[in-house]
Amino acid sequence: MSLIVQKYGGTSVADIDRIRNVAMRVSKTFDEGNKVVVVLSAMSGVTDALIKMANQVAYAPDKRELDVLLTTGEQTTVALLAMMLKGMNYSAISLLGYQAEILTDSDFGNARIAGIGARRIKELLDEKMIVIIPGFQGSDQNGNLTTLGRGGSDTSAVAIAAAIKADMCEIYTDVDGVFTADPNICKKARKLDRISYDEMLEMSSLGAKVLQIRSVEFAKKYDVPVHLRSSFSLEEGTMVVNENSDMERLVVSGVTHSKNEARITLKKVPDQPGIAAKIFTPVADAGILVDMIIQNTRAEGMTDLTFTVPKSDYKKALEIEKKVAGEIGAEAVIGDENVAKVSVTGVGMKNHSGVAARMFSALAKENINIMLISTSEIRISCVVEEKYAELAVRVLHTEFGLDKE
Numbered sequence: 001m002s003l004i005v006q007k008y009g010g011t012s013v014a015d016i017d018r019i020r021n022v023a024m025r026v027s028k029t030f031d032e033g034n035k036v037v038v039v040l041s042a043m044s045g046v047t048d049a050l051i052k053m054a055n056q057v058a059y060a061p062d063k064r065e066l067d068v069l070l071t072t073g074e075q076t077t078v079a080l081l082a083m084m085l086k087g088m089n090y091s092a093i094s095l096l097g098y099q100a101e102i103l104t105d106s107d108f109g110n111a112r113i114a115g116i117g118a119r120r121i122k123e124l125l126d127e128k129m130i131v132i133i134p135g136f137q138g139s140d141q142n143g144n145l146t147t148l149g150r151g152g153s154d155t156s157a158v159a160i161a162a163a164i165k166a167d168m169c170e171i172y173t174d175v176d177g178v179f180t181a182d183p184n185i186c187k188k189a190r191k192l193d194r195i196s197y198d199e200m201l202e203m204s205s206l207g208a209k210v211l212q213i214r215s216v217e218f219a220k221k222y223d224v225p226v227h228l229r230s231s232f233s234l235e236e237g238t239m240v241v242n243e244n245s246d247m248e249r250l251v252v253s254g255v256t257h258s259k260n261e262a263r264i265t266l267k268k269v270p271d272q273p274g275i276a277a278k279i280f281t282p283v284a285d286a287g288i289l290v291d292m293i294i295q296n297t298r299a300e301g302m303t304d305l306t307f308t309v310p311k312s313d314y315k316k317a318l319e320i321e322k323k324v325a326g327e328i329g330a331e332a333v334i335g336d337e338n339v340a341k342v343s344v345t346g347v348g349m350k351n352h353s354g355v356a357a358r359m360f361s362a363l364a365k366e367n368i369n370i371m372l373i374s375t376s377e378i379r380i381s382c383v384v385e386e387k388y389a390e391l392a393v394r395v396l397h398t399e400f401g402l403d404k405e
């Protein structure tokens with residue numbers, strides 16, 4: 001007998017038939033003798049539709065009230081599943097976030113979980129109930145409803161699994177697991193059986209949209225084994241686990257790409273203390289995330305400085321830097337929206353030298369120019385022209401031996 005948390009995402013509960021499919025899976029797991037907690041998303045599209053409605057009644061909807069609205073999406077699906085399971089003669093009960101004692105801070109729309117009083121959940125499990133909890137929601141210490149940020153149901157599920165010390169947190173979605181590259185652009189991509197928390201964190205922040213990043217951080221911190229799998233098949237998915245468990249020893253375990261990048265260069269910036277702060281403080285104040293930065297040395301006390309921002313913030317960042325350039329006496333600001341970031345990730349890199357050189361050579365062979373480079377202990381990223389992004393992924397996938405036979 002195991003204690004299992006099963007989380008079903010929006011596409012898995014998109015309509016009544018799919019909720020029935022979830023009820024079948026849940027009841028089967030229960031019949032096999034397990035204790036089951038279910039965490040649900042809203043039906044796919046519902047959260048977006050609610051946000052749209054809010055924007056129709058107010059220019060900048062009040063954040064507290066927006067959370068009251070957004071929590072209804074998940075409230076709908078948990079009630080429907082509980083009713084369905086009861087109709088199938090199972091004892092099931094829904095517990096809303098506050099009833100499940102999911103306590104968060106008061107940062108409406110992006111709240112963080114402060115603690116989960118697992119007492120009630122455990123009692124109900126001991127009474128052989130199937131407990132169904134809406135993802136994405138909690139409440140603050142004054143009883144206000146809160147939400148955890150888009151995609152937050154993943155985090156709810158992992159946090160609940162940690163709180164009740166579940167043996168496994170299964171995350172059901174519409175993909176079969178984590179792939180070595182996006183199968184839509186790399187036909188030879190294959191599903192990974194296992195991946196470490198750190199690799200998953202890197203890949204999530206690089207744009208592999210399988211799990212909310214915060215959920216992976218939670219899983220790592222509390223050592224919750226996560227099984228990411230499809231609700232539409234019986235096949236095993238990908239286990240996200242601690243690094244030391246017997247993992248396939250790959251140097252590189254995934255190649256990711258993101259077209260959501262833009263590049264900004266300030267030319268002939270005075271090479272003096274305080275200049276970088278002047279360049280980056282206003283972008284940070286505007287809430288824009290700067291990713292890669294390079295500065296090259298030049299003669300005569302001048303330097304060029306280049307950095308990347310998300311494409312959606314490009315215009316705003318460019319405007320800001322034009323103003324900054326005037327203030328600090330830089331010669332010009334130029335930008336480029338047609339860039340992409342291609343990355344290779346793998347814990348195996350820690351014990352292998354020459355991974356970066358191999359990456360650069362493989363790209364060079366295809367005549368792909370590298371504009372910016374950044375690295376972490378387990379990742380190397382290159383910014384290239386956007387039109388080469390897909391080719392770069394395929395080339396690197398082959399180079400690092402990831403192609404399926």
Ligand code: ASP
Binds near residue numbers: 154
């Ligand atoms: N329903 C929320 C969203 O669409 C939370 C989730 O599905 O994880 O972002």
Ligand code: MG
Binds near residue numbers: 009010151153154
């Ligand atoms: Mg999701």
